[in-house]
Amino acid sequence: MKAKILTTLFAVPALLVLATVIDCGHSSPTPPPNGFNARGEQWVLAPFGGVQFLATTTVQGFWLNDYSGAQGSTTSFALLAVNGYGHVNDGRAPARWFLQTPIPCITYLEPNARDVFIGSNQVTRCVVATVFLAANPDSVDLQSPPPSVTFSGGGFSTDYGMPVIEYYDQYTGELVASTTAYSVAGDGSSLQASTPDLSSIYSGSYSVVVSNKLADGSNSIVGVATLSACCVDPPPPPPPPDPGDCGDGRVCNIQ
Secondary structure, eight states: OHHHHHHHHHHHHHHHHHHHHHHTTSSOOOOOOOSSEEEEEEEEEEETTEEEEEEEOEEEEEEEEEEEEOOOOEEEEEEEOSSSSSEEEOOEEEEEEEESSOOSSSSSSOOOOEEETOOOOEEEEEEEEEEOOOSSOOOTTTOOOEEEEESSSSSOOOOTTTOOOEEEEEETTOEEEEEEEEOOOOOOSSEEOOOOEEEEEEEEEEEEEEEETTTTEEEEEEEEEEEEEEOOOOOEEEOOOOBBBBSSOOOOOOO
């Protein structure tokens, strides 16, 4: 009986040591979420009804009032998120906020004043005033692009400088190239612009935004044309990681 009791007493410290070793491998607890996420987008009226995504834009936020349990010290922000959402660090929540874009909008697709909760995603979609323009050519071989593109549809002006032409990826809203017109018709019905460097883009559809320059140097959108690009496929995605490699020198998934 004494031998059995001694064996049990010696086994307990061993278990405690084992438990301590196992616990040392655990990561520290994940901190609670902080602030919230936001994204601004420009949309245009589609030619056959509905709306069409154009590009990302800056979103601005202004805190209005708190709800029970509100925390965070940030009460205003402005950010531009090209892919995904930008994070409003320490943004006040849960609370009521007013979200907008700095560009003029016909309307917004979500209410400007809204309730915002910690860790939530807030998108502000601004529908901009525009018309659809025609591009010639409207299809580009990226391996042999044309030297210039002609845009027609009217409304082009050189009062404060040559119009600006910007190429946006229709999927991400990322600005991929830009240039300025080198020739504008006297009646403003058409313009010509050199094809910008498109070597960094791949096959797909792109929105081409044509804007007039204003007296203060800013741009005013005249219209949007659609351009398709072909013959250069994106690189293949990287191979998945080795299931036995955690990426930091440790070995994972040992059975």
